[in-house]
Amino acid sequence: MSLYPFNLMDRFFIVHEETGSCFEVDKDTFEAVQCGVTPEDVEAVLPEVPSTDWLKNRLENEPRHFSALCLNVTHMCNMACTYCFAQQGDYGGSKGIMSEDVAKAAVDRLMKSPSSWVDIDFFGGEPLLAWETVSHTLIYAREQAEKNAKRIRFSLTTNGLLLNEEKLDFLDEYGVNLTLSIDGPKEIHDTFRVDKAGNGTFERSIAAFKEVERRRKGSNYFVRGTFTHQTLDFSDYVKFLVNEGFKTISMEPVTGQGMPWSITTEDLPKIRSEYEKLASFYIEKALSGERFYYYHFELNPINPPSVVRRFTGCGAGVEYVVVNPQGYIYPCHQFDNVATFSMGNVLMQDVKAHPDFLKAHALNKAHCKDCWARALCGGGCHAENYFSTGSIYGQTPITCEIVKMRLQYALAANAILQK
């Protein structure tokens, strides 16, 4: 058994490494744990620990069902964001829009899942460029879910430029959760998020997103921003979005290395101080009755996912796959067009778990085995590891540090807000 002690925001915490459980303790208990002692009152609350062999067998050999489908309905985009992992939407491959035949075939494969709860996400490029495919697929998928007695949820990521009243009415009718891309105030957003002519897109995006908030009043959408080496004051960007009326927010470090905007090791102290400011703001707003939701701070402490589920990470390549416009299946949207990881084509075959991804969990990664955050993190982002190191078993040290500091502030914020 391993306990990881840390203190933050004038509080003392210990993490039970094998399960990712977290406890707030007094200073004496904290110091005892620091010295390698496990006090009786700590011992009494620790959850049961699965053996490593049992957990590995559960993750690698017992059935895990495909239940979340990302439809990359087009590689085309009407914007040209400098930092885009999808190479301005084309994924380094062909243009084109997913045909309804491909979309229906993908939905049919999803309906074969033993899971009673399935999800479909529309992604791109800019998915609203493929509106006919999106709208017809929503109709078809809901019909098929009813026929197959499955609970279904929909989501869609958009830059907002094509979001109009007619489309919003339809998306509202189908309860489509919207992920809305905006990086913060105009001068920050327009640094990277430009259209094909190089013009900033802030005014167009935020106007559309405010209409979403007006209709949905804080639920069933996220505004999602990206911060970079050149735009690091992300607590201010979140404050801006909250002050603009948005209630559900995420703000993420840009992925990739070696570019002018890439996060560097030297940025880490600044990023830590930004998370501290963000956590303080999050707590302050919650205590004043003006709570907003920040994706990485919502740990659901009352009803958390199981230890098994935590070690499966995002589920890419197993529970979650992407289908691209031509019907080819890949482990996740960031692996679209990476031939090494092709999983077939929905026009010809069912979705089967990718064997490499079944085994690419924290228990099999050298750098994760002794990491205190392994159960909470699940082993990191496969795509980021692959594109940084050439292996999904690789490690992206900067991202690991960011994930760990973010988890500490999430745990502290949850402790402070817990009644």
Place this chain on the structure above:
Amino acid sequence: MVKIIIKNEIDDKGACA
């Protein structure tokens, strides 16, 4: 003093829909 913040038991989505 030991206060439970989050306690994970040893099943039905992963977190990056």
